Structures are given as structure tokens and as C-alpha cells.
Amino acid sequence: MIELSNLSVVFGRGTPLEKQALSGLDLAIEAGSFVTVIGSNGAGKSTMLGVLAGDVIPTSGRVAIGGRDVTRIATAQRAKYVARVFQDPLTGSCGALTIQENLALAAARGSRRGFGLAIGSNRRDEFRSRVSELKLGLENRMDDRMDLLSGGQRQALSLVMATLAGSEVLLLDEHTAALDPGMAEFVMELTQSLVEKHKLTTMMVTHSMRQALDYGTRTVMLHGGKVILDVVGDNRKNLTIEDLIEMFRRARGGQTLDDDALLVS
Numbered sequence: 598m599i600e601l602s603n604l605s606v607v608f609g610r611g612t613p614l615e616k617q618a619l620s621g622l623d624l625a626i627e628a629g630s631f632v633t634v635i636g637s638n639g640a641g642k643s644t645m646l647g648v649l650a651g652d653v654i655p656t657s658g659r660v661a662i663g664g665r666d667v668t669r670i671a672t673a674q675r676a677k678y679v680a681r682v683f684q685d686p687l688t689g690s691c692g693a694l695t696i697q698e699n700l701a702l703a704a705a706r707g708s709r710r711g712f713g714l715a716i717g718s719n720r721r722d723e724f725r726s727r728v729s730e731l732k733l734g735l736e737n738r739m740d741d742r743m744d745l746l747s748g749g750q751r752q753a754l755s756l757v758m759a760t761l762a763g764s765e766v767l768l769l770d771e772h773t774a775a776l777d778p779g780m781a782e783f784v785m786e787l788t789q790s791l792v793e794k795h796k797l798t799t800m801m802v803t804h805s806m807r808q809a810l811d812y813g814t815r816t817v818m819l820h821g822g823k824v825i826l827d828v829v830g831d832n833r834k835n836l837t838i839e840d841l842i843e844m845f846r847r848a849r850g851g852q853t854l855d856d857d858a859l860l861v862s
């Protein structure tokens with residue numbers, strides 16, 4: 598269970614650039630559910646994921662994961678519970694290290710056992726087998742540097758890495774946005790199967806309304822740093838993109854969704 602209670606984040610407080618990114622956001626997500634998150638530019642989506650990951654400490658409010666209050670717990674200490682995959686394939690892995698080394702680092706995340714044990718022979722076999730499940734042939738390139746791989750290959754490996762340390766929460770920040778359509782679909786299918794296999798509580802930020810409705814079991818829309826739409830169950834089952842746009846308009850008292858960045862495809 599994830600609980601975000603009355604969360605506010607103000608960046609640059611007291612400066613001319615002061616910006617309220619979250620404004621009393623409330624959201625509770627049941628363990629094991631897959632929530633898609635949409636919203637126009639600057640709505641607060643990445644800030645919300647940052648607060649969950651520990652990169653952003655909220656100005657006020659509370660964050661709990663699995664009943665633990667993690668509001669003031671640093672990123673490194675909560676890494677055991679939360680894994681994150683970013684839009685830029687270069688962000689989640691280290692290009693100068695090999696595939697094997699990146700997987701070992703990911704497996705050691707949040708643990709005191711360290712990198713050395715994670716790279717031991719037992720885990721080498723496990724890593725190889727996990728990579729072979731991708732069917733990208735990367736199991737034969739375990740000693741290749743990560744920066745030799747394509748963006749899609751790196752994102753696929755980043756997803757595998759996100760599941761190695763036993764995290765219960767997976768945060769996806771537009772993780773297919775930089776990929777070509779074929780690779781984006783492959784990475785989404787992989788996402789779906791890893792989420793199911795590891796029973797991860799997942800939040801996926803996307804600019805694609807199609808993707809937001811096609812994946813997961815619940816969709817929330819942020820605007821002005823809070824949740825303005827929350828659709829789940831039968832209400833969501835037959836929802837079209839046009840319905841979503843109309844719901845936004847009604848929630849905003851007639852304001853239309855005129856943001857090019859929120860793709861209807």
C-alpha cells in the first residue's frame with residue numbers, strides 16, 4: 598500500500614522562482630495495483646514520483662509505503678522498497694560498466710551485502726537466465742559495456758534491474774517515451790509481465806492517453822499539483838480518450854485540455 602497524504606512541495610521557496618509543484622495531493626494505492634498517471638506539463642507527475650523515491654523531500658504531508666512512514670527517509674535507504682525507471686535510458690544504468698556489473702549493482706541496491714556478493718557465481722547464472730528471458734540475445738553479451746546497447750535494450754535491462762533487489766514498488770517515469778513504437782510496445786509488454794510476476798505496486802507516468810487506458814487497472818490525472826481525476830473498475834473499463842478529455846474539461850469547470858504534450862494516441 599502506498600499512501601500520499603496532503604503532500605505539498607514548494608521549490609525555491611522565498612525566491613523569485615518559487616514554484617508550488619504539489620498542492621495538498623492525496624492518493625492511496627493498494628498493494629499490487631498498477632496505476633497510470635497522466636497530466637499536462639508541469640502538473641506535478643515527476644515531482645510525485647520523486648517524493649515517493651525520496652529524491653524530493655515534501656514541504657509538508659506524509660508518505661507511507663507498506664505502512665512504513667518514509668517521508669524523511671533518504672533515497673538510498675528506501676531503495677530497497679522502491680525501484681524507478683526513467684525516460685532517458687542513460688539515467689537508470691551506468692554506461693561505463695558491463696551488463697553483468699549493472700545487474701550486480703541493481704541487485705545490491707539498498708542491501709548491506711554489497712556489490713561483491715552480488716557478482717558471485719550463483720548470481721551470475723541467475724542474471725544470465727533473467728537476461729535470456731528478454732529474448733534479445735543479451736545473455737551472450739554480459740561482459741559488454743552498457744553504453745554499447747540501444748536505448749530499447751537498456752530500458753529492457755533497466756526493468757530487469759528494477760526487479761532484482763526485491764522492491765515492492767515500481768515507478769515508471771515515461772519510460773517508453775524515448776523509444777521507437779516497436780520497442781516501446783516491447784518494453785510495455787515486458788513491463789506488464791514483470792509487474793504481474795513480481796506483484797509490484799506500480800505507478801506509470803505517461804503522456805500517452807492510449808497507453809494510460811490500455812495498461813494498469815486505474816488511471817489518475819494530476820493538474821496543479823493534485824489529483825483531479827481518478828478512474829478505476831467499471832468506470833474505466835470502457836472509457837475512451839474522448840471521455841477522458843471530457844472528464845478533464847468538467848473537472849476544470851469547462852477548461853479544455855489544450856496541451857500538445859498530452860498525446861491522444
Ligand SMILES: Nc1ncnc2c1ncn2[C@@H]1O[C@H](COP(=O)(O)OP(=O)(O)OP(=O)(O)O)[C@@H](O)[C@H]1O
Pocket residue numbers: 608609616617618636637638639640641642643644645858
Ligand atoms: N527542481 C525543481 N526546481 C524548481 N522547480 C521545479 C523543480 N522540479 C520541478 N519544478 C517545477 O514544478 C512543477 C511541476 O513539475 P513536474 O516535473 O513535477 O511536472 P510534470 O507533470 O512531471 O511535467 P512534465 O510532463 O512536463 O514532465 C513545474 O512547474 C516545474 O517547472
